Amino acid sequence: MTYLLRDVSTMTVRGLRLVSRDVDAIITAVLLPVIILLMFVLVFGGAVDIGTDYINYVTPGVILLAAGFGAANTALAVERDMSSGMVERLRSMPVTAWTVLSGHVAASLVKNLVTTAVVFGVSILMGFRPEATPLEWLAAVGMILLFVGWITWLAALVGVLVRSPDAAGGFSFFVMFLPYVSSAFVPVDTLPSWLRGFAEHQPVTPVIETVRSLLAGDVATVADPGGVAALAIIWCLGLGLLFAVSAGLAFRARR
Amino acid sequence: MAAIVTAEGLHKSFARRGSTSPPVLDGLDLELEEGAVLALLGPNGAGKTTTVRILSTLLRPDAGRATVAGFDVVRDARRVREIISLTGQQVAVDGKQTGAENLTMMGHLAHLPRRVVRDRVAELLTAFDLADAASRRVDTYSGGMRRRLDLAAGLLTRPRIMFLDEPTTGLDPRSRQALWDVVRAVVDEGTSVFLTTQYLEEADRLAQRVALVDGGRVAAEGTPAQLKRQVGEAGVELTFVSPADAGRVAPVLTAATVTAATVDGARVRVPTDGSVAHVRSVLSVVEATGVVPEHWEVRAPTLDDVFLALTGHVGQDRPARSAEVAA
Numbered sequence: 001m002t003y004l005l006r007d008v009s010t011m012t013v014r015g016l017r018l019v020s021r022d023v024d025a026i027i028t029a030v031l032l033p034v035i036i037l038l039m040f041v042l043v044f045g046g047a048v049d050i051g052t053d054y055i056n057y058v059t060p061g062v063i064l065l066a067a068g069f070g071a072a073n074t075a076l077a078v079e080r081d082m083s084s085g086m087v088e089r090l091r092s093m094p095v096t097a098w099t100v101l102s103g104h105v106a107a108s109l110v111k112n113l114v115t116t117a118v119v120f121g122v123s124i125l126m127g128f129r130p131e132a133t134p135l136e137w138l139a140a141v142g143m144i145l146l147f148v149g150w151i152t153w154l155a156a157l158v159g160v161l162v163r164s165p166d167a168a169g170g171f172s173f174f175v176m177f178l179p180y181v182s183s184a185f186v187p188v189d190t191l192p193s194w195l196r197g198f199a200e201h202q203p204v205t206p207v208i209e210t211v212r213s214l215l216a217g218d219v220a221t222v223a224d225p226g227g228v229a230a231l232a233i234i235w236c237l238g239l240g241l242l243f244a245v246s247a248g249l250a251f252r253a254r255r
Numbered sequence: 256m257a258a259i260v261t262a263e264g265l266h267k268s269f270a271r272r273g274s275t276s277p278p279v280l281d282g283l284d285l286e287l288e289e290g291a292v293l294a295l296l297g298p299n300g301a302g303k304t305t306t307v308r309i310l311s312t313l314l315r316p317d318a319g320r321a322t323v324a325g326f327d328v329v330r331d332a333r334r335v336r337e338i339i340s341l342t343g344q345q346v347a348v349d350g351k352q353t354g355a356e357n358l359t360m361m362g363h364l365a366h367l368p369r370r371v372v373r374d375r376v377a378e379l380l381t382a383f384d385l386a387d388a389a390s391r392r393v394d395t396y397s398g399g400m401r402r403r404l405d406l407a408a409g410l411l412t413r414p415r416i417m418f419l420d421e422p423t424t425g426l427d428p429r430s431r432q433a434l435w436d437v438v439r440a441v442v443d444e445g446t447s448v449f450l451t452t453q454y455l456e457e458a459d460r461l462a463q464r465v466a467l468v469d470g471g472r473v474a475a476e477g478t479p480a481q482l483k484r485q486v487g488e489a490g491v492e493l494t495f496v497s498p499a500d501a502g503r504v505a506p507v508l509t510a511a512t513v514t515a516a517t518v519d520g521a522r523v524r525v526p527t528d529g530s531v532a533h534v535r536s537v538l539s540v541v542e543a544t545g546v547v548p549e550h551w552e553v554r555a556p557t558l559d560d561v562f563l564a565l566t567g568h569v570g571q572d573r574p575a576r577s578a579e580v581a582a
């Protein structure tokens with residue numbers, strides 16, 4: 001048990017080194033959301049009329065999109081481990097499967113915390129005016145981390161299962177599109193009805209609504225923020241647990 | 256002495272249902288004595304890595320049984336992992352970490368006390384000639400340096416059994432020598448070593464016993480000396496400009512030395528014990544004929560020869576290796 005904690009911290013330090021020394025990935029992780037933010041605000045911003053400043057509406061969505069994309073990159077890191085000799089060696093040691101993956105997950109949480117801060121900074125420069133108490137900020141960041149958590153565990157599962165870096169890369173692309181079919185960029189009721197059903201019930205929507213109502217209460221589009229937040233938390237914890245367990249099992253089973 | 260690693264009738268096939276490709280392992284039996292070095296010798300695709308992966312708990316055999324220190328590699332995998340170390344054929348180090356960071360990480364994962372990790376890392380970096388590069392990222396290492404670091408990582412703990420899968424492939428002679436020294440040192444401390452290699456010389460230098468794998472089974476097993484005796488001795492090989500020249504020299508050589516010289520095209524081969532006196536006498540005989548060879552060398556039996564002699568065919572896919580001159 002004491003070894004478990006020590007192993008996780010060893011693997012977390014490793015994960016952080018790998019992430020922080022991958023300069024290309026860091027630049028992408030920061031630039032991509034900034035460009036998307038610019039695009040939404042400058043290009044689509046004029047066309048979308050939701051009765052308030054669009055940047056206040058869209059920033060939480062872009063943050064989650066960026067976090068999702070950043071988290072999905074874990075699939076690449078895990079795939080690299082699986083296809084290199086690294087996992088072979090680790091599996092020949094008395095180290096549990098879960099430990100190896102948790103290092104990547106912890107690193108992903110830290111990395112996304114940093115990129116999220118940068119995107120918040122840029123959006124504030126561009127006119128985003130959150131009106132949140134420190135406690136609400138904390139809650140919003142916590143919500144984002146929960147979201148990053150389940151996406152990262154899903155990414156870890158994908159990384160274990162896929163057999164090529166291309167497939168792992170394809171996954172991050174897919175995750176990036178998930179927020180598009182939610183209330184991230186436009187209110188759900190503007191979507192065609194067949195998409196609306198999906199958008200209303202997919203896990204990204206309650207997360208976005210929660211972050212939005214915490215940071216920019218005036219553009220919140222939900223009547224019952226507390227209920228939505230609970231739903232968001234249940235989604236994230238449930239999916240996180242599901243994918244963490246599956247990733248651990250898949251890791252052990254792959255031989 | 257007791258066997259510390261045993262394999263009985265290991266079978267493994269990667270063939271998909273309906274495919275007719277032969278199994279990779281087809282009833283492989285092995286035994287490694289405690290405190291000894293066993294070399295598994297075979298060409299590409301012989302099943303060396305597959306065997307190592309089964310013994311180090313990474314792969315389940317389709318049939319058969321293997322134990323390490325008495326523990327079954329399938330049922331008691333955890334126990335096995337606590338006492339072995341594996342250095343696989345593929346290098347397992349992170350390019351984005353420095354050499355020292357890589358080793359330190361492995362030391363911590365092996366649950367060594369921090370102080371021990373620090374000392375052992377420094378010791379190994381020096382032993383593998385990596386001390387100067389210790390704080391450089393592995394990305395900047397040459398292939399040989401990476402390989403050396405990888406081997407060092409496998410030596411952090413003092414495992415009871417060490418698996419080394421082609422540890423010196425891609426190493427220059429100096430690094431190869433350094434690895435051999437380190438392996439001998441761990442064996443002196445009581446570690447048993449299970450080694451795979453394509454080089455007879457390596458098996459010869461390190462192993463008390465050699466097992467030759469072919470067609471998924473052990474085709475021959477014995478001490479290096481026994482195997483080499485089965486193959487034959489070293490020979491002086493002379494290459495002439497034409498088969499006609501070779502034909503003129505061979506009978507003279509057979510008459511002068513007691514052993515028969517064999518002719519293969521423009522090449523003549525005379526068995527030798529490798530001694531200076533014998534080689535000189537062979538060369539004097541050739542010189543006296545007045546026919547000048549284009550090239551000559553003393554060749555020890557190579558893996559090719561071992562294979563040819565023991566299995567009746569040459570292994571496939573093997574990279575050509577330049578002939579070695581016997582000491």
Ligand SMILES: Nc1ncnc2c1ncn2[C@@H]1O[C@H](COP(=O)(O)OP(=O)(O)OP(=O)(O)O)[C@@H](O)[C@H]1O
Nearest residue numbers: 269279297298299300301302303304305306344453
């Ligand atoms: N996971 C796998 N899936 C399918 N085929 C495999 C797998 N692992 C090994 N093989 C096949 O099994 C055979 C033996 O492979 P193995 O790696 O054990 O050979 P080897 O003796 O280590 O060769 P080398 O000297 O090239 O390392 C090869 O034909 C290889 O293609």
Ligand SMILES: [Mg+2]
Nearest residue numbers: 303304305344
């Ligand atoms: Mg191999």
